[in-house]
Amino acid sequence: MGSAMGDARVDRAGVPELPEVESVRRMLEPLLVGATVQDVVVRRRDVICASDDPPGGWSRSGRDASPAPAIEPTALRVGQEVTEIRRHGKALAIVADTGRCVVVHLGMTGWVGPVAVSDAGQPPVHTHVIWTARRAREPRRSIGFEDARRFGGLWCLPDLRALEARWSELGPDALTIRANALRLRAQYKTTTVKASLLDQRVLAGVGNIYADEALFRSKIAPSVRCCDLEDAQWALLAGAVRHELRLGLKWGGATVRSFRRPDGTEGKRQNALAVYGRAGEPCKRCKQPLSSAMLAQRTTVWCSHCQH
C-alpha cells in the first residue's frame, strides 16, 4: 500500500507543535536535500497563500476565490535543487539553490512526507501539493503536503532575505530558548503567562499541549501575569519549555491520540503527559484532581495545588 516504507512515521492526527515539525524536518532532510525537482502538482490551489500575508498568517480573504497568488505557486520550480530544510518555531522552509523557498505551516492536521499512493494510483484525498524530486543515483520520490483541515498552508518566497524578514517577526525558537531571552520579551506584559507562551511573537514553537506541560513542570499557574513572575521563575520556565520540547522530540514528536510507530504500535508519549487532557484526574505530583478552565481561548489544565 504505502510508499512510505522505512520512514519514521510521525503523528498525523495529533497537533503539530515544535517537536512534530522538527521530526518532519529531520525526516525530509535525507529525502530532499540534494534532490532536483522534477515535477510539481498543485491539487488544491487555495492552500498556497500570497507571500505578503503576515507571518504565520492566513489571509483567508485571499485564499478561496483569488485567481492567483502574488507569486506563482511553483516557487520550487522544476530543475531547482533543494539545498536545505530550515525550521523556526512551527514553520518549515524548503530552500532551493536559487534562494527561492517554500514556507510550510502544518496548522492542526498538516503533514509533509512521502505520498502513499493507493492501488488505483491515487494520492490521499487531502494531499494538496506533490513535489517529485530525485537525487543522483536514487529513485524518484514524491513528497506531499497534506492537510485535512487546511489550517495550514504554503507561502512561496523569492529569496532567503524574504524568509529571514518573515521569521524575524517571530520570537526566538523555543527549542533553545534561554531564560533571559524569554524574560526580556515578556516580563512587563500584563497578560497571563499562558497567553504569552502561546504568542508566537514572544516565543516560537509552543502550542497548547507543551504550554500546559511546561507550566506544570515549572510549578507556575497559567493565570499568573507575566509582570508578576520572579527572575527565578523565568529561569524555571525557560528550562521547562526546553525540557518538554526535547522530551516530545525524543518520542518522535508524539503528542496525543493516534500516534503510531512504524510497526503500528501505539506511541507512549501520551502516557507521559502530566496535565494535558487529564482534567479531573489526579496530579502526578500531589494526587489532587487537576483543574481545567478556558484561558487565552484554550482549554487549560493545571494543578491548583502544585502551581502558583
Next chain:
DNA sequence: CGGTACGCCTGAAGGC
C-alpha cells in the same frame, strides 16, 4: 495595549 468572540475546517468521539 489587551481581552474576547468568532470563523475557518474535518474527523474523532460521545450521546441517544
Next chain:
DNA sequence: TGCCTTCAGGCGTACC
C-alpha cells in the same frame, strides 16, 4: 448500528 452534536486546535479579523 447510525445519526447528530460536540470538541479539538493555530491564527486571523473585528470589535470592545
